[in-house]
Amino acid sequence: MSTSADPSRGIETLAIHAGEKPDPTTRASAPNLVMSTTFVADPSAGFSVEGLDEDTPFIYTRWANPTVDQLEQKLAALEGAERAIAFASGMAAVSSLLLYTLKAGDHAIVSDITYAATAELTNELLPSLGIEITKVNLSDLAAVQAALRPNTRLIYAESPANPIIRLTDLAAVARIAHEAGAKLAVDSTFATPIATRPLSLGADYVVHSLSKYLCGHGDAIGGAILGPAAELAELRKKVAIRTGGILSPFNAWLILRGLATLPIRMRAHEEGALAVARFLESHPKIRRVIYPGLPSHPQHELATRQMANFSGMLTFQVDDGPKAAEALAKHLQIIHYAVSLGHHRSLVFYLPSADMLETSFKLNPAQKAAYQSYAGEGIFRLSVGLETPADLTADLDQALLAI
Numbered sequence: 329m330s331t332s333a334d335p336s337r338g339i340e341t342l343a344i345h346a347g348e349k350p351d352p353t354t355r356a357s358a359p360n361l362v363m364s365t366t367f368v369a370d371p372s373a374g375f376s377v378e379g380l381d382e383d384t385p386f387i388y389t390r391w392a393n394p395t396v397d398q399l400e401q402k403l404a405a406l407e408g409a410e411r412a413i414a415f416a417s418g419m420a421a422v423s424s425l426l427l428y429t430l431k432a433g434d435h436a437i438v439s440d441i442t443y444a445a446t447a448e449l450t451n452e453l454l455p456s457l458g459i460e461i462t463k464v465n466l467s468d469l470a471a472v473q474a475a476l477r478p479n480t481r482l483i484y485a486e487s488p489a490n491p492i493i494r495l496t497d498l499a500a501v502a503r504i505a506h507e508a509g510a511k512l513a514v515d516s517t518f519a520t521p522i523a524t525r526p527l528s529l530g531a532d533y534v535v536h537s538l539s540k541y542l543c544g545h546g547d548a549i550g551g552a553i554l555g556p557a558a559e560l561a562e563l564r565k566k567v568a569i570r571t572g573g574i575l576s577p578f579n580a581w582l583i584l585r586g587l588a589t590l591p592i593r594m595r596a597h598e599e600g601a602l603a604v605a606r607f608l609e610s611h612p613k614i615r616r617v618i619y620p621g622l623p624s625h626p627q628h629e630l631a632t633r634q635m636a637n638f639s640g641m642l643t644f645q646v647d648d649g650p651k652a653a654e655a656l657a658k659h660l661q662i663i664h665y666a667v668s669l670g671h672h673r674s675l676v677f678y679l680p681s682a683d684m685l686e687t688s689f690k691l692n693p694a695q696k697a698a699y700q701s702y703a704g705e706g707i708f709r710l711s712v713g714l715e716t717p718a719d720l721t722a723d724l725d726q727a728l729l730a731i
């Protein structure tokens with residue numbers, strides 16, 4: 329660990345300095361962007377991934393790259409993890425973690441509600457490789473316990489879950505996993521390390537889409553896995569290098585720059601989201617708002633316990649979702665009607681429950697009912713950006729006149 333990653337430092341200091349140091353040759357203060365696929369090698373270095381260890385000099389960028397390495401160190405410092413590995417996207421991180429932890433004949437319990445591509449990956453590709461998957465509502469601890477099997481190797485959670493913002497009690501699920509000899513992995517994209525540090529609650533691995541809050545500016549896609557150094561070194565050799573979904577140094581450099589302001593951005597996202605959530609909750613055309621920071625969130629008590637920041641994601645429901653989606657797409661002047669989240673720009677998108685349930689979440693009737701208790705007929709997922717909160721509420725107010 330470099331002294332810049334000293335964990336006794338404040339989170340704002342770590343976000344700026346961890347993983348970085350002035351360039352020894354040029355004394356440049358900002359991190360170098362090293363756009364080189366290859367590095368001039370010592371002829372004694374082997375050409376096998378097997379011989380690679382975490383302090384081998386740089387050889388080839390698919391194995392390791394100085395800019396990506398700085399990002400990995402900063403991410404690990406922020407999450408309180410021993411190690412991080414960066415990937416080309418959040419989904420490259422998710423799929424690599426699943427391929428590393430599971431093999432044919434293993435069983436995994438996966439949250440019945442996850443990011444759509446994770447749901448689809450675990451509905452189709454993983455079972456086709458002989459990996460058994462059970463989808464479980466992880467907010468129901470008895471259901472988690474009941475789904476365990478002798479060959480359960482992994483529980484995979486997402487908290488808060490995209491898109492409905494349902495939480496999982498991570499400490500409780502970690503205990504259940506460990507008593508059964510399984511590991512807990514958590515997609516913590518919606519929380520960020522500013523809100524929740526799953527490893528400190530007992531989780532074994534964390535995954536992030538860096539494309540969201542961690543980059544924060546909507547211009548670079550990336551992902552990461554965080555966890556124990558020895559396992560991640562093995563994961564890098566056996567999966568990351570061989571499946572090859574590694575992060576471009578240029579994207580790493582953009583994400584490094586975004587991360588420097590993560591703690592202060594998250595404070596502003598939370599402040600804006602609380603203002604917008606309260607405004608929507610009191611608006612006559614809004615049927616329901618779900619935001620972990622509102623006392624009306626069904627798990628507000630857990631959110632208060634588990635999230636040091638309520639983040640910037642909320643959902644709202646209206647009477648006629650499809651009509652409102654058209655009105656918002658047409659009339660919003662500041663907020664973009666677009667997918668994705670965690671950017672400085674506010675983004676809103678409509679997700680009809682019937683579509684989500686049919687294409688992504690293939691649920692049993694009880695799970696469907698639990699989904700609908702959060703999402704009704706459909707939700708607007710609103711990622712509250714960093715604009716002036718009063719401008720966002722005014723923008724929503726004028727657009728809602730049209731519905």
Ligand SMILES: *Cc1c(COP(=O)(O)O)cnc(C)c1O
Pocket residue numbers: 417418419420422443486490515517518536537538539540549550551
């Ligand atoms: C966006 C997202 C992902 C996938 O990340 P990409 O960078 O788009 O591949 C995974 N999980 C969650 C919760 C997300 O929001």
